[in-house]
Amino acid sequence: SYVVTQPPSVSVAPGQTASIACGGNNIGSKSVHWYQQKPGQAPVLVVYDDSDRPSGIPERFSGSNFGNTATVTTLTISRVEAGDEADYYCQVWDGNSDQFVFGSGTKVTVL
Amino acid sequence: EVQLVESGGGSVQPGGSLRVSCAASGFSLNDFWMHWIRQVPGKGLEWVSRIANDGSASRYADSVKGRFTISRDTAKNTLYLQMNNVRADDTAVYYCARPYCPGDCLGAFDIWGQGTMVTVSS
Numbered sequence: 001s002y003v004v005t006q007p008p009s010v011s012v013a014p015g016q017t018a019s020i021a022c023g024g025n026n027i028g029s030k031s032v033h034w035y036q037q038k039p040g041q042a043p044v045l046v047v048y049d050d051s052d053r054p055s056g057i058p059e060r061f062s063g064s065n066f067g068n069t070a071t072v073t074t075l076t077i078s079r080v081e082a083g084d085e086a087d088y089y090c091q092v093w094d095g096n097s098d099q100f101v102f103g104s105g106t107k108v109t110v111l
Numbered sequence: 112e113v114q115l116v117e118s119g120g121g122s123v124q125p126g127g128s129l130r131v132s133c134a135a136s137g138f139s140l141n142d143f144w145m146h147w148i149r150q151v152p153g154k155g156l157e158w159v160s161r162i163a164n165d166g167s168a169s170r171y172a173d174s175v176k177g178r179f180t181i182s183r184d185t186a187k188n189t190l191y192l193q194m195n196n197v198r199a200d201d202t203a204v205y206y207c208a209r210p211y212c213p214g215d216c217l218g219a220f221d222i223w224g225q226g227t228m229v230t231v232s233s
Contacts, residue, residue: 001173031217031218031219033218033219033220035156035220037156042206042223042224042225042226043156043206043220043223044223045211045219045220045221048211048218048219048221049218049219054211054221089155089156091156091219091220093217098170099158099170099172099173100146100148100158100161101158102155102156102157102158103155104155105155105156
């Protein structure tokens with residue numbers, strides 16, 4: 001089955017930029033979606049289809065795709081705020097197994 | 112307002128059964144494939160199952176195949192997950208979720224319920 005990897009944690013100072021990696025075999029050929037989850041709450045979609053933002057999500061959240069053969073894609077949070085502290089999950093659909101796969105999650109800590 | 116509200120969670124013994132529900136409002140289940148996703152407390156998200164907008168097809172994660180059944184009642188606009196022969200590792204918060212696009216959409220989940228906790232323990 002398809003495996004999606006994420007670093008367990010990322011730390012960033014307020015006002016700086018946080019980059020969260022999401023890795024997988026040829027992940028660049030897949031549509032990648034990103035979710036933010038704060039303690040005790042349901043996940044919230046922050047980026048879909050690699051780089052699109054749902055309405056209401058600040059432009060500070062952006063996604064990158066480095067081409068079809070890329071093995072890593074990233075979520076970038078610019079001008080980080082204390083309220084961005086949360087767990088972030090990437091997610092893809094694996095056509096081979098027809099299953100939806102989540103990364104293990106990255107905890108973003110704002111210093 | 113588009114909303115999903117889960118219910119039916121609780122404690123169940125290993126080998127037992129439980130059915131969790133997800134009441135949808137603000138849209139029709141006839142228009143969207145619907146999903147169940149679970150999360151062990153303190154752990155990551157795991158996709159569990161999905162059902163077609165017309166109810167004609169369903170898919171399951173390997174971890175629940177043969178034990179869980181997804182269904183829907185369009186008159187009540189409610190999604191269900193019947194959990195049979197449950198195991199300790201089924202203990203989790205169960206979320207229902209809707210993709211952002213209608214039909215056979217393989218896209219992101221933009222609507223989530225608040226979740227319902229299922230605990231499997233003797």
